[in-house]
Amino acid sequence: MATKQSKTLSRKAQGEETRATLIDVRARLFAQRGYDGVSMRTLAAEAGVNLATVSYHFGGKSGLYEAIMEEIIAARHELFPRAEEVRARLEKAGDDVRARCNVTDWFVGRIVNELLGNSEYAWPAFIVSRELAQPSAWFGKLEEEFFNPSFEALCALVSGVVDEGTGREEVILTAHCLIGIIIKILEAQGVISRRLGWERLSDHVDILEPIITKRIRGLLGLPMEDAR
Secondary structure, eight states: OOOHHHHHHHHHHHHHHHHHHHHHHHHHHHHHHOSTTOOHHHHHHHHTOOHHHHHHHHSSHHHHHHHHHHHHHHHHHHHSOOHHHHHHHHHHHTTOHHHHHHHHHHHHHHHHHHHTTOGGGHHHHHHHHHHHHSOOTTHHHHIIIIIHHHHHHHHHHHHHHSOTTOOHHHHHHHHHHHHHHHHHHHHTHHHHHHHHTOSOGGGGHHHHHHHHHHHHHHHTTOOOTTOO
16 A cells, blocks of 8 residues: 555656656757747647646746756856866977867767757757847746856867967857757758768767767868867
8 A cells, every 4th residue: 555655756756757747848849939929829739738747847938948058057067178278288288289189089079969869959959049039038048057168168279279379259150160060960960860870860970970070170270180
């Protein structure tokens, strides 16, 4: 016979599962349609729950969208190396071109493996792209806590490996080009997978990483021939 404690734990587990389902469904819907294009009724229907359940867990659509913003911000540390770590590695590399290449390989490999090797980041990445194109009320928080720290790390890498004297404008644009390559591959993963005859990109990161790293080395003016 189930105890009161076991019943409480069971309800808690069910609640956490429902919450996770709502988060997964809302990530897909918000990515596809944007915040204004998704109704509470659609969210509930897609998740297989009633409207009251959405309100119970998140207080409504606004709270649900805010939850994914918080998750995206929390994932930054997994996706992007810290700017301080990038600078420390570059300082250790000094003027050694081979060592600078290794830092670049490490940086790009980290992002490629996390973004392209982990399918759960696909929908959040679309939401990030949509926020850049059509900022919502949460963009300011996303910019301050996700975009700016991530871009600082990107600029730290670029400024540390390109020719000395490269202007600020070129560093900034090059950093955008670098991350843009990876994001666009992620966004087009369905088309790319079909063209390559793959079921999904995440199964072939071992092929993707050296190719992307090689091309980004070229973008940064580094030797391409031995990119892993």
